[in-house]
Amino acid sequence: MSVYRHPYKEADFVIRHLLAFDDFCRDNALDELNSDFFQVVLTEAEKFAAKYLVEQNRQGDLQPARLIAGKVVETPGFASSYRAFVEQGWSSLSASEQYGGQGLPNILSVACNEIWQSANLAFSLCPLLGQGAITAIERHGSRELKQQYLKKLISGEWTGTMNLTEAGAGSDLAAIKTRAVPEDDHYKIYGQKIFITWGDHQMSDNIIHLVLARLPDAPAGVKGLSLFVVPKYLLDEQGQPGIENDLRCISLEHKLGIHASPTCVMSYGDENGAIGYVIGENNYGLHYMFSMMNHARQGVGVQGLGVSERAYQVALEYAGNRVQGTDKAGNSIRIIEFGDVRRMLMLLKSATEAMRALCYYAGFETDKKNAAADNSELARQSAARIDFLTPIVKGWCTELTQELVSLAMQIHGGAGYIEEAGVAQLVRDARILTIYEGTTGIQALDLVKRKTLLDDGAQAGLLFAEIEQTLTQLEKSPGCEAMYHSLNTALADGRAALNWLQVNPTQSSCVAAYYLQLWGYLTGGWLMAKSQLIASTLLDNESSDSDYLQAKLVTAKFYAEHFLVRTNTCLASIEAGGDTMMSLSEQQFFSHVN
């Protein structure tokens, strides 16, 4: 497989120009930060990924984590890579400085995560889940919990996990059965959790499990769940890992992809009960989980971006080397010269760039929110924008990733279906992305119901208005005609879809997936349009990077012609409504076999 190279010019273009990050730094007196500094950090991140993660990606696929004598043993080499990851400070990037973090902006964290995920998705999940545990304890934990756990979690010496799902409680967490019984200053936890990513391993001194469980007197349903810190090793008086807690991994799942990431069945309290400490108030567990959800879900969208970028690079290298056939003069032809291969490469390139623009744009909104005064109008606006974009980033990027990794395999022809080429692993690894952290169906419902209909289309309307402004600029810009035309039509499609949903709210769950897709193509197209405008302006400067910027113009145009136009079919399916899909009786689904 090809070497991974960080798309540093893309990251720089998006952060410096599309997001105008340097203006943000100036306005918020972030004296030490700017786009140049980010480039330095990202260069080092790329070096780290190249040395520690890229090679081990394939190895992890071939040598999955194993459960040996009750302990999960990770892929050989992962432990030393993880140690290096921690030593070099990557786990603490955006964490609070108060507890030893670097306090850097979320957008830098997003850009680094893209690198880790391009290099080795399975590995990257371990620190990513740690970030979730850190956020939960930092925002909602008691002073004591923070002092005991945050520093080591932030430094990466300890890792964190998220324990939500149970055999009978997946998308519906109200069905959670794990019990928490009060005892002295702590609780005893009893129950079984499934699908626990990196639930056990030997890479760190301790593993801090965050467990959703129900107190004896708790109300039924989601309002009766509390969140607990349950460490693998209980802390001794010095705050160091001491005796083992009553919890263990009882089995590992055999999965389609991300083999190196152990997916554990965790059992709590088989003997005397696992000791846990409640985070925040009783019965607020799910509320706390939701407060981290935007971050986690956007994180999965970025995983889609990372895998797509890698798939593009792998396919590009193959297409540039693979020789098939000869031209009239007898010269051999590389397949990159064929029209259909070009089509597929352009689909990969343009979609990946649109995904990056959207992921970074949404990630940067968190920085804007953090910079704004608490409860200010600006903070509210950013929060609403984040809420709206999160299901789009998660749902649209990861669904598009499936199409892209599949194209990357297609470019390889038969060789791609053979494991050695490497692209097969990307196809398998990518498949989880539309499923975990809320399936695409869940994202779509969230977008339609909570994010669109609940505020009567207010946030959607604000975005439409901003897209309208971009259209005004496009109209005056020579060379942007194709983009203007497609974006104009797509905007009309978006408005029509919103209108239809407001008129037919009861059918929204049937067409939610199309609505989510429509928004994905539209926001991706909007940001590509903005990129096109910026690139045209930058090209007027003689010292500009004309190779890159010209390519950006073409890529944006291609996106307009091939992806943005898809809003039209989304709208058609939305307007068809749910009647047809709901009209068969369940029996009739078997009509061909009964």
Add this chain to the structure above:
Amino acid sequence: MKVLVTVKRVIDYNVKVRVKADGSDVDLNNVKMAMNPFCEIAVEEAIRLKESGTATEVIAVSVGPKACQEQLRTALALGADRAIHIESEAQLESLNVAKLLAKVIEQEQPGVVILGKQAIDTDNNQTGQMLSALTGMAQGTFASKIDIQGDKAVVIREVDGGLQTIELAMPIIATTDLRLNEPRYASLPNIMKAKRKPLEVKTPEELGVSIKAHTKLLSVGAPAERKAGIKVASVAELVDKLKNEAKVI
């Protein structure tokens, strides 16, 4: 004891160079740049000398355009204490660079100066040796081990066919070969700290060095392309071709 270490900004190792259409030079416009790999080894060695207590201060020096400061910041992030940038927009030849560095040595009086044995752009392999001649300091080129023992240094050198051990009177100039060490990567906290470390900018004029051209680049071309050969079907055919057609065995 101070250690002076030089870093050069060069085209990134992974970038395939392209010759300009007019054949005047290679096209370095907007290509990815990085620290010369041999300089990374030099920086690593300097930092190790400090970590082992042999050196008290590591000073990184670079000669070139403003953008060189990126590589100096990297050196600072890796562990250098301060940096000196000798700013010059012109492409300087090795002798000019050596003269500038000699001035810095005069000012800083380092006990050890470490340079990469060559830069992967011009492939000259000259500056360290020239610096030794200009300063009169002993030289240990292509070093795979540098052992400072008080007023002398034992340097193991990679020479064609093996390793040579020499003993040098301090102060010394060493140039690095691949086996000297494996360079570390900058940690994120150190990248942050590097922003606050001192970086001094000087000009050739301030150092009293006049820049003189010793060569003129007439043209740059692509190397003669190899014609793709033929595929042979068997080992027997291969041996036959090598014996009777290529006549190399």
Add this chain to the structure above:
Amino acid sequence: MSILVIAEHDNDSIKSSTLNTVTAALAIADDVTVLVAGSNCQSAAQSAAKISGVSKVLVADNPAYANQLAENMRGLIVELAEGKSHILAPATTSGKNIMPGVAALLDVGQISEIIKVESADVFERPIYAGNAVAKVQSLDTIKVITVRTTAFEEAGDTGSASIEQVAAVCDAGKSTFIGEAVVVSERPELTAAKIVISGGRGMGNGENFSLLEAVADKLGAAVGASRAAVDAGFVSNDMQVGQTGKIVAPDLYIAVGISGAIQHLAGMKDSKVIVAINKDEEAPIFSIADYGLVADLFEAVPELEASL
């Protein structure tokens, strides 16, 4: 024009790199003097006198030059430089060690690793690890040059130059030779070998390099490796051929299980004949190989050895 060539030798005999360098010198001008600086090096001087085209051999025979330490050598050469238009040495680790200091003391530039003499002051040299070739004109009165030995034929041995002793003793007192650990091998050095056989990641592990060694022993070849093989820990990195390893240009280069990354190609693509053995027929190495064999190396290499 008068040229001084710095001989590389082991006091007993002249190394072949000197012969290539004399050829380069003769492409510039006819008046070629060879300096043999060493200790008890008269017999090396005798063989230098036999190099075709050499008119004079200068012998500096003194313990100060025993190991051709740079500080002493450059002092001597500068003393002998007067009246010379060019000073040449092979671009071996020895020549590279000495010559830039000579240039600096003479306040001239050095032109490194020339591969072609265009005229008395215009030379071609590879840059960017051979990915481009620069045509460079020297503006100095004395031209200090190192010569890429693989780019010039060896001079013959039909000469009969006069031998002249040089009395000058330059001992800078800065450095002392302690010892040399020459790799004890029946095989030639990588950079001087006429035939090189190299292994890549496809070798699978370090033990499998014995397959290549067996072929090397039959051909009198050196054994090299790609960066991938070195990075994977199969072999030590003094065997690395490539941009940051050793640059080789033998008569025959056999690449086994090497895909042909740019870094590797940069280190060997000037070889006269390139053979690639790889089971992946799409491997980039085939695009520069004169003879490509698509085969499992674990079958092909033993078969090759058996048929030699």
